[in-house]
Amino acid sequence: MADVLRVALAGLGTVGGGVIRVLDENRELIARRAGRPIEVVAVSARDRLKNRGVDLSRFAWVDDTATLADVEADVIVELIGGSDGPALALARRTLAAGKGLVTANKAMLAHHGLDLARAAEEAGTALKFEAAVAGGIPVIKGLREGAAANAIGRVYGILNGTCNFILSKMESEGRDFAEVLAEAQALGFAEADPSFDIDGVDAAHKLSILASLAFGTAPAFDAVEISGIRHLLAADIAEAAALGYRVRLIGVAEAGASGLFQRVHAHLVPSDHPLAHVTGATNAVVAEGNFVGRLLFQGAGAGAGPTASAVVADLIDIARGEFGPAYAMPADALATTAAADSGERRGRAYLRFSVADRVGVLAEIAAAMRDAGVSIESLIQRGASAEGSVLVAIVTHEGPERCVEHALERLRGSQSLTGEPLWMHILA
Amino acid sequence: MADVLRVALAGLGTVGGGVIRVLDENRELIARRAGRPIEVVAVSARDRLKNRGVDLSRFAWVDDTATLADVEADVIVELIGGSDGPALALARRTLAAGKGLVTANKAMLAHHGLDLARAAEEAGTALKFEAAVAGGIPVIKGLREGAAANAIGRVYGILNGTCNFILSKMESEGRDFAEVLAEAQALGFAEADPSFDIDGVDAAHKLSILASLAFGTAPAFDAVEISGIRHLLAADIAEAAALGYRVRLIGVAEAGASGLFQRVHAHLVPSDHPLAHVTGATNAVVAEGNFVGRLLFQGAGAGAGPTASAVVADLIDIARGEFGPAYAMPADALATTAAADSGERRGRAYLRFSVADRVGVLAEIAAAMRDAGVSIESLIQRGASAEGSVLVAIVTHEGPERCVEHALERLRGSQSLTGEPLWMHILA
Numbered sequence: 143m144a145d146v147l148r149v150a151l152a153g154l155g156t157v158g159g160g161v162i163r164v165l166d167e168n169r170e171l172i173a174r175r176a177g178r179p180i181e182v183v184a185v186s187a188r189d190r191l192k193n194r195g196v197d198l199s200r201f202a203w204v205d206d207t208a209t210l211a212d213v214e215a216d217v218i219v220e221l222i223g224g225s226d227g228p229a230l231a232l233a234r235r236t237l238a239a240g241k242g243l244v245t246a247n248k249a250m251l252a253h254h255g256l257d258l259a260r261a262a263e264e265a266g267t268a269l270k271f272e273a274a275v276a277g278g279i280p281v282i283k284g285l286r287e288g289a290a291a292n293a294i295g296r297v298y299g300i301l302n303g304t305c306n307f308i309l310s311k312m313e314s315e316g317r318d319f320a321e322v323l324a325e326a327q328a329l330g331f332a333e334a335d336p337s338f339d340i341d342g343v344d345a346a347h348k349l350s351i352l353a354s355l356a357f358g359t360a361p362a363f364d365a366v367e368i369s370g371i372r373h374l375l376a377a378d379i380a381e382a383a384a385l386g387y388r389v390r391l392i393g394v395a396e397a398g399a400s401g402l403f404q405r406v407h408a409h410l411v412p413s414d415h416p417l418a419h420v421t422g423a424t425n426a427v428v429a430e431g432n433f434v435g436r437l438l439f440q441g442a443g444a445g446a447g448p449t450a451s452a453v454v455a456d457l458i459d460i461a462r463g464e465f466g467p468a469y470a471m472p473a474d475a476l477a478t479t480a481a482a483d484s485g486e487r488r489g490r491a492y493l494r495f496s497v498a499d500r501v502g503v504l505a506e507i508a509a510a511m512r513d514a515g516v517s518i519e520s521l522i523q524r525g526a527s528a529e530g531s532v533l534v535a536i537v538t539h540e541g542p543e544r545c546v547e548h549a550l551e552r553l554r555g556s557q558s559l560t561g562e563p564l565w566m567h568i569l570a
Numbered sequence: 571m572a573d574v575l576r577v578a579l580a581g582l583g584t585v586g587g588g589v590i591r592v593l594d595e596n597r598e599l600i601a602r603r604a605g606r607p608i609e610v611v612a613v614s615a616r617d618r619l620k621n622r623g624v625d626l627s628r629f630a631w632v633d634d635t636a637t638l639a640d641v642e643a644d645v646i647v648e649l650i651g652g653s654d655g656p657a658l659a660l661a662r663r664t665l666a667a668g669k670g671l672v673t674a675n676k677a678m679l680a681h682h683g684l685d686l687a688r689a690a691e692e693a694g695t696a697l698k699f700e701a702a703v704a705g706g707i708p709v710i711k712g713l714r715e716g717a718a719a720n721a722i723g724r725v726y727g728i729l730n731g732t733c734n735f736i737l738s739k740m741e742s743e744g745r746d747f748a749e750v751l752a753e754a755q756a757l758g759f760a761e762a763d764p765s766f767d768i769d770g771v772d773a774a775h776k777l778s779i780l781a782s783l784a785f786g787t788a789p790a791f792d793a794v795e796i797s798g799i800r801h802l803l804a805a806d807i808a809e810a811a812a813l814g815y816r817v818r819l820i821g822v823a824e825a826g827a828s829g830l831f832q833r834v835h836a837h838l839v840p841s842d843h844p845l846a847h848v849t850g851a852t853n854a855v856v857a858e859g860n861f862v863g864r865l866l867f868q869g870a871g872a873g874a875g876p877t878a879s880a881v882v883a884d885l886i887d888i889a890r891g892e893f894g895p896a897y898a899m900p901a902d903a904l905a906t907t908a909a910a911d912s913g914e915r916r917g918r919a920y921l922r923f924s925v926a927d928r929v930g931v932l933a934e935i936a937a938a939m940r941d942a943g944v945s946i947e948s949l950i951q952r953g954a955s956a957e958g959s960v961l962v963a964i965v966t967h968e969g970p971e972r973c974v975e976h977a978l979e980r981l982r983g984s985q986s987l988t989g990e991p992l993w994m995h996i997l998a
Contacts, residue, residue: 163861164719164861167721167860167861168719168860168861171721171786172718172719174899175898175899177894177895177899272716278859278861278862278863278865279716280717280865283708283711283712283715283716284708284711284712284716287708287883288700288707288708288711288883289708289883290600290603290604290883291592291596291600291878291879291880291881291882291883291885291886292592292596292879293595293596293599358599358602358603416844416847416868432595432596433588433591433592433595433596433706433875433878433879433882434875434876434879434880435870435873435875435876436870437707437708437868438854438866438867438868438869439865439866439867439868440844440865440866440867440868441862441863441865441866442862442864445863447861447862447863448862448863450719450861451719451859451862452719452862453719454718454719455716455717455718455719457719458715458718458719459715462894463894464715464892464893464894466605466890466891466892467605470603471602471603471605
């Protein structure tokens with residue numbers, strides 16, 4: 143059996159501990175599959191004394207994380223997190239030293255992925271990040287390799303487990319967002335500061351990575367249109383259900399003649415679509431190829447075990463020597479594509495208005511729609527809520543998004559509205 | 571850009587034509603992703619003159635398929651089919667010549683996979699077969715690489731699109747098997763001789779390949795317990811639905827202390843399980859890993875485009891040099907595991923009896939169950955059918971399969987039964 147693959151591990155949180163446990167528990171099996179043993183030789187984290195439930199005494203300890211790149215190891219695993227700072231410093235130093243880098247850091251990749259890929263290429267070493275998107279699901283590999291024969295038209299999915307947990311709980315229990323968020327935080331499914339998750343930023347990081355792999359374009363996080371699920375009401379989910387849809391936070395990217403379109407937004411998903419059945423913290427990604435058709439990858443999107451499984455899969459690929467350019471092609475071969483104008487996209491929309499309970503409100507909304515050229519497919523008005531305002535939910539026929547924007551602009555500042563309108567797209 | 575990867579193609583049926591089309595239509599993209607162009611240089615098929623809708627004049631034509639292994643090419647793609655004969659002869663000659671082999675031939679792999687893997691290793695060349703299981707879904711890669719960090723406890727799925735098409739049509743339209751089969755044949759979803767599909771053999775070929783990859787065991791097709799869907803009635807599907815289940819032909823493999831268990835059998839799938847939502851000719855595979863949890867891969871299981879997509883993905887891996895042992899580890903490292911005794915498996919069963927409409931029949935069945943130690947969870951008897959016989963459907967509590975076998979033995983030859991009992995397992 144060939145030489146040991148020596149691994150140095152930066153960051154000993156949940157995932158770091160998970161990586162050590164996977165390599166311990168599945169030690170023999172991994173060596174058989176990888177063709178050689180994979181061993182952690184050194185670790186680094188902020189607090190040396192913290193009890194992490196794993197025996198660290200067998201590993202060299204490095205205090206200054208950046209210098210972990212200098213230890214005698216073949217691969218550095220970066221699990222520190224954060225788009226810049228110590229994670230980026232370590233990543234750069236690792237690749238400059240010609241060592242392989244495995245990372246779960248979607249924020250760093252979203253912002254610096256192209257530079258890091260270039261550095262890996264120059265050094266002739268590996269940059270791998272299966273764990274950065276959709277936890278344990280091998281979707282990076284699925285796009286980079288499994289679907290590589292296809293021109294991908296669209297890639298989309300449920301990329302944030304926290305949001306999906308909250309949305310499926312709102313759905314099954316008919317409860318409002320704030321209440322379910324608090325419960326998710328108590329259960330550890332949401333962070334104390336949940337904004338990265340619930341405002342769609344985390345999903346957008348992941349989407350930008352998927353889009354790059356799917357379309358052969360340079361990662362373009364700044365071009366992702368982002369919104370989250372904070373403003374959803376239990377009533378929105380109930381109206382959607384009545385219409386035959388479930389509500390999911392979907393990241394969607396599409397490459398077309400008009401440019402690269404990337405969006406994270408709450409969507410109505412038809413109840414017979416596979417993503418409608420994805421509940422709880424599960425993630426799922428769909429890729430549509432010009433020959434393979436629709437591929438679906440589904441599984442646990444987070445957690446120590448699944449994420450560590452993806453990190454170790456990357457290590458096994460490196461141990462086998464089965465790796466190449468991070469984004470499937472040399473960094474300089476990635477196209478730089480302009481962002482598509484989303485106003486020109488055609489689709490159906492769900493619009494919900496909180497309105498005052500008085501004469502003429504419906505007429506005002508309907509007139510705004512008409513004047514902006516938005517065709518209404520269905521409209522539901524339910525009786526007043528406890529707070530005295532009335533909800534009007536509209537589903538539009540297919541049309542340009544720009545018309546919906548114009549309709550909402552016409553209604554801006556209207557005395558009839560008691561709150562911000564909500565706009566969800568309907569997944570086609 | 572590096573040298574062209576030269577491909578010779580044996581078999582110009584639907585999939586062979588698909589491979590040529592993928593390589594033509596996605597030519598530039600594939601070259602960018604693979605790091606070099608992939609070009610067909612020679613082809614071979616039975617009938618040179620048949621119009622296949624693709625221009626073959628640009629390729630060398632080889633009459634004697636076995637000698638395709640001798641042309642100036644880097645990889646031979648075998649799409650002839652059949653476990654032995656010309657396909658096997660070509661495969662052996664290809665590997666002996668040190669050329670890479672890509673095949674979609676599940677029957678050949680089920681019977682000769684280990685020998686071929688050994689030959690590829692000896693020659694230091696590639697043996698790849700993504701297209702052999704679940705069409706375009708990259709599940710071979712998912713197990714070999716994506717889930718490689720995990721001990722897999724169980725792998726199971728919907729592996730035959732023809733059966734799933736028939737079962738979902740029986741379900742949605744309440745029609746009987748024979749009628750739906752005839753329609754599937756007319757639509758081209760089932761072969762004129764459908765027995766490989768509907769009797770479970772095709773799914774068993776695929777299952778034996780998945781099991782080998784999942785568990786690191788030598789392929790053991792002969793140890794797969796096989797049955798099909800021929801004997802299912804519309805009434806079985808209706809009873810299952812009333813109990814909260816859908817009926818699917820499931821291939822399932824499990825590795826445990828008692829050995830390797832492999833079975834293809836109609837199962838009742840709980841309606842909240844992802845496989846319950848897989849309809850039509852779609853395939854789906856679930857792998858359960860000790861760290862990653864449940865992974866699901868879903869997509870088109872057959873057809874020219876999806877299957878060709880998988881073949882070309884293998885070619886891209888070879889062009890990139892990203893390949894290793896066919897079964898993830900050297901052939902000699904694969905364990906030879908005894909077949910598990912399925913009688914010792916515990917589970918719940920659905921049993922359906924066609925019985926004469928007279929006094930005492932139910933008592934006889936109930937007594938047989940009691941005497942064999944089978945505990946009944948629910949029993950439904952519906953009024954007589956047009957043919958005058960009555961259906962009794964039983965769902966058992968969890969217990970050893972051996973007890974159910976004994977109960978059915980006790981009832982064998984009983985004058986009360988007007989037909990063979992049907993036994994389906996309930997997926998847990």
